[in-house]
Amino acid sequence: MYRLHGFSQSGNTYKVALLLQVLDQPWQAQHVDFMNGVTRTGEWREATNEMGEVPILDDGDRRLTQSGVILSWLARRHGAFGGHSEDEELEILRWLLFDNHKFTSYFASYRFAKAFGPAAPDAAVMAWLRSRMDNAFGIVDQHLAGRRYMVGERTTIADLSLAGYLFYPVEESDYPVADRYPNIAAWLERLRALPGWKDPYGILPGERIAPKW
Numbered sequence: 001m002y003r004l005h006g007f008s009q010s011g012n013t014y015k016v017a018l019l020l021q022v023l024d025q026p027w028q029a030q031h032v033d034f035m036n037g038v039t040r041t042g043e044w045r046e047a048t049n050e051m052g053e054v055p056i057l058d059d060g061d062r063r064l065t066q067s068g069v070i071l072s073w074l075a076r077r078h079g080a081f082g083g084h085s086e087d088e089e090l091e092i093l094r095w096l097l098f099d100n101h102k103f104t105s106y107f108a109s110y111r112f113a114k115a116f117g118p119a120a121p122d123a124a125v126m127a128w129l130r131s132r133m134d135n136a137f138g139i140v141d142q143h144l145a146g147r148r149y150m151v152g153e154r155t156t157i158a159d160l161s162l163a164g165y166l167f168y169p170v171e172e173s174d175y176p177v178a179d180r181y182p183n184i185a186a187w188l189e190r191l192r193a194l195p196g197w198k199d200p201y202g203i204l205p206g207e208r209i210a211p212k213w
């Protein structure tokens, strides 16, 4: 049984949970009290993850962190949702890196500031993040024009990684993905139809928080 450490607002945790769901693998969640600062403590970092981040996956004695590493490991271990050739593997890795650096990262920072931050977000910072999001979302929308999936003809971990944060309620970000990016919107519906798909707040632990700002 896999053990996944994270919390319900964490789209990076959700990426892994979603893969476990569509792989139909048994898993259990270990709640990490991120909202009360546990991942910023020296004790937690020393005992759990020196990077101060979730998700973390325990697979028996093996502990993995970084959603891209975990997704790659699970795809390889179960022979599903990975590449079917070296070229596809590299293409998946290319999109995982783009996701971690530019797609998820700006969106997740924007959403966190807007919905869960300790103080009202700074307008200039939000405008800058939004310009970076517009750039990254435009690139993915363009890539999906005439394609059903990011890589090849089937769902891969590149799709699950890029889409993870976009299954949260739009009120948390107020970023109108469905209105502005028709190819992303259609792709999200295809992913939502995968057997085993579940809403993040339906499968991850931790109190749900109404958007604050």
Ligand SMILES: N[C@@H](CCC(=O)N[C@@H](CS)C(=O)NCC(=O)O)C(=O)O
Binding pocket: 009, 010, 011, 012, 013, 039, 052, 053, 054, 055, 065, 066, 067, 068, 100
């Ligand atoms: N690239 C990492 C990002 C992980 C990440 O930023 N996780 C957030 C929660 S969703 C976190 O733990 N952040 C702690 C921090 O930035 O201090 C991954 O994909 O796993």
